[in-house]
Amino acid sequence: EAGVAQSPRYKIIEKRQSVAFWCNPISGHATLYWYQQILGQGPKLLIQFQNNGVVDDSQLPKDRFSAERLKGVDSTLKIQPAKLEDSAVYLCASSLQITDTQYFGPGTRLTVL
Amino acid sequence: KQEVTQIPAALSVPEGENLVLNCSFTDSAIYNLQWFRQDPGKGLTSLLLIQSSQREQTSGRLNASLDKSSGRSTLYIAASQPGDSATYLCADLTQGGSEKLVFGKGTKLTVNP
Helix, strand or coil: CCCCEEECCEEEECCCCCEEEEEECCCCCCEEEEEEECCCCCCEEEEEEECCEEEECCCCCCCCEEEEEHHHCCEEEEECCCCHHHCEEEEEEEECCCCCCCEECCCEEEEEC | CCCEEEECCEEEEECCCCEEEEEEECCCCEEEEEEEEECCCCCEEEEEEEECCCCEEEECCEEEEEECCCCEEEEEECCCCHHHCEEEEEEEEECCCCCCEEECCCEEEEEEC
């Protein structure tokens, strides 16, 4: 079974630039998550989709972050404009349903200079 | 607001030792508790998931226990090996409104040959 795919793996940008991350979940998984993991911290949920509807985006900085899940499958997370404090690893995960085990992708390491 | 704490932040042991990692949470209204492993530069790998109605789960040399009344979970690793070196994270799936995983900061384990 193919795992959760993410791209790019690494990204370096200047502050105030924009960036987008892509995630392809495990086939058949209804729930998709985006997490932000700052060095030395545990992952923090940014947004959670059930199929293509948003379940929770309470911790998403909506003035600069946006996310969508196209046709209930792939998802993109965008940051515009980026700030220095956005430097982190962005992890995508998926699960069959909300209460099931979450499977994580390898993450995208973002550095904002 | 759910808070998850992991102690210690780092642990170094000689190969072959049995060890226990601790996790505590403030709100007992959870669906389940999950333990993950994270290798440097990688995403998270699910190790064990304990449902709120269960007391423990076992997989190979790993055993995780859950005591909701005291807000604690432990991950027991038997006969540790250098390949067990990684960061171990616990997370609970909160109830009440929006179900989401809340992570601790992790315990960085080093097993010395």
